[in-house]
Amino acid sequence: MTESPALPALWPAPLASGAVDATVTVPGSKSVTNRGLVLAALSSEPGWLRRPLRSRDTLLMAEALRTMGVGIEETASSSSSSSSGSADAAGGEAWRIIPAGLHGPATVDVGNAGTVMRFLPPVAALADGPIRFDGDPRSYERPLGGVIDALRALGARIDDDNRGALPMTVFGGGALEGGRVEIDASSSSQFVSALLLSAPRFNQGVEVRHVGAALPSMPHIRMTVDMLRSVGAQVDTPEAGGEPNVWRVTPGALLGRDLVVEPDLSNAQPFLAAALVTGGRVTIPDWPERTTQPGDALREIFTAMGGSCELTDQGLTFTGSGRIHGIDVDLGEVGELTPGIAAVAALADSPSTLRGVAHLRLHETDRLAALTKELNELGGDVTETADGLHIRPRPLHGGIFHTYDDHRLATAAAVIGLAVEGVEVENVATTGKTLPDFPALWTDMLDPAAPARRA
Numbered sequence: 001m002t003e004s005p006a007l008p009a010l011w012p013a014p015l016a017s018g019a020v021d022a023t024v025t026v027p028g029s030k031s032v033t034n035r036g037l038v039l040a041a042l043s044s045e046p047g048w049l050r051r052p053l054r055s056r057d058t059l060l061m062a063e064a065l066r067t068m069g070v071g072i073e074e075t076a077s078s079s080s081s082s083s084s085g086s087a088d089a090a091g092g093e094a095w096r097i098i099p100a101g102l103h104g105p106a107t108v109d110v111g112n113a114g115t116v117m118r119f120l121p122p123v124a125a126l127a128d129g130p131i132r133f134d135g136d137p138r139s140y141e142r143p144l145g146g147v148i149d150a151l152r153a154l155g156a157r158i159d160d161d162n163r164g165a166l167p168m169t170v171f172g173g174g175a176l177e178g179g180r181v182e183i184d185a186s187s188s189s190q191f192v193s194a195l196l197l198s199a200p201r202f203n204q205g206v207e208v209r210h211v212g213a214a215l216p217s218m219p220h221i222r223m224t225v226d227m228l229r230s231v232g233a234q235v236d237t238p239e240a241g242g243e244p245n246v247w248r249v250t251p252g253a254l255l256g257r258d259l260v261v262e263p264d265l266s267n268a269q270p271f272l273a274a275a276l277v278t279g280g281r282v283t284i285p286d287w288p289e290r291t292t293q294p295g296d297a298l299r300e301i302f303t304a305m306g307g308s309c310e311l312t313d314q315g316l317t318f319t320g321s322g323r324i325h326g327i328d329v330d331l332g333e334v335g336e337l338t339p340g341i342a343a344v345a346a347l348a349d350s351p352s353t354l355r356g357v358a359h360l361r362l363h364e365t366d367r368l369a370a371l372t373k374e375l376n377e378l379g380g381d382v383t384e385t386a387d388g389l390h391i392r393p394r395p396l397h398g399g400i401f402h403t404y405d406d407h408r409l410a411t412a413a414a415v416i417g418l419a420v421e422g423v424e425v426e427n428v429a430t431t432g433k434t435l436p437d438f439p440a441l442w443t444d445m446l447d448p449a450a451p452a453r454r455a
């Protein structure tokens with residue numbers, strides 16, 4: 001699914017011939033889909049996920065749950081379900097998730113999905129046998145020690161041959177005691193989300209206390225809390241008058257729900273950037289009015305960089321002004337937006353400073369090093385700071401943009417290619433991690449008549 005044989009090793013990023021004017025339907029959110037799968041698998045009754053994202057990260061999550069015994073059925077429409085009206089209105093494809101006893105032995109391939117490698121070890125601790133975790137070479141380098149240590153403190157037995165990283169085996173004991181635990185989640189908010197998501201099934205629930213430097217990606221933790229509450233879990237949070245950096249989940253059964261997955265707003269980013277870069281207009285249908293997705297911050301960030309946006313019944317319409325301004329911004333809450341913002345900043349009329357994202361060095365690749373190197377090889381002037389990037393725009397030229405198996409590097413390169421002739425994106429198929437149809441969506445955005453011609 002991820003490696004389409006039709007995609008060339010070097011994808012010539014199309015140059016925009018003018019202002020884009022398009023409506024782009026963006027597939028479902030990776031973060032919502034993978035949380036929805038985990039929560040449904042841990043529920044006490046079957047549930048539905050409608051418009052789930054089907055990408056490498058979410059298919060790995062579904063497959064991992066299946067290998068542990070969970071039923072996940074694909075359906076073409078919602079008509080035979082007991083779904084709510086809103087879900088029926090969503091129509092389209094759906095996954096029916098049928099929870100079952102979690103069984104080992106099993107082997108989980110995490111690929112390079114942070115959500116799979118962090119969210120599933122607590123689930124595996126509830127299984128009745130050993131669950132082996134392995135993945136792409138990069139997954140061995142990504143931080144996991146916080147989850148491993150916390151699970152051990154909560155009663156799990158784990159054999160981590162690579163000491164604090166993958167590969168490893170979680171020896172599920174059929175149940176986990178749970179209770180209080182301290183964790184340093186400064187390298188990834190997913191450590192906190194991982195413990196909270198499975199905690200309703202721990203005997204004592206959980207109290208997670210983050211200790212250490214700043215915690216990144218808070219909107220993703222809010223997403224975890226919101227989704228837990230939507231399936232009936234009781235969660236106390238710092239926001240609700242609780243102690244700072246402390247989350248509590250009470251043990252209890254989770255309900256099977258019918259959830260319509262929102263479009264992935266972080267994957268909407270390159271399309272919104274296209275409006276900004278070309279002085280055009282892009283509409284993303286189904287942009288939610290309220291959401292915990294960090295991509296919603298693009299409304300503010302890209303407006304500050306030179307566009308304007310309007311949320312209507314048609315969705316979010318973003319309009320570029322023809323000018324792009326630099327920005328000085330802390331992206332700690334919305335780190336996954338950094339590559340796309342860096343691409344736009346490299347084309348701006350003034351310098352930018354992107355701060356608060358040191359943890360990106362341990363994402364799919366070292367994103368700070370990769371963006372610096374690749375933008376500079378096209379003639380840019382980017383320097384790494386201790387916690388981000390300083391970008392001084394200069395005229396860029398064409399060349400190969402290496403992507404290091406990082407979907408967001410590939411989409412960032414496509415944004416540069418709109419304005420710079422001759423950009424070739426290495427391994428654009430890596431976008432399949434979260435957005436398998438990216439090359440077709442991109443060319444259709446630039447030529448909205450293309451799908452009709454193909455039909």
Ligand SMILES: O=C(O)C1=C[C@@H](OP(=O)(O)O)[C@@H](O)[C@H](O)C1
Nearest residue numbers: 031188189190216217220335336
């Ligand atoms: O919980 C999630 O769904 C995510 C949390 C964030 O991780 P980090 O806190 O590790 O940056 C984000 O970057 C990632 O793309 C998705």
Ligand SMILES: C=C(OP(=O)(O)O)C(=O)O
Nearest residue numbers: 112113114115336363364
């Ligand atoms: C950091 C990201 O992914 P992951 O879920 O693998 O951490 C991302 O999608 O930008």
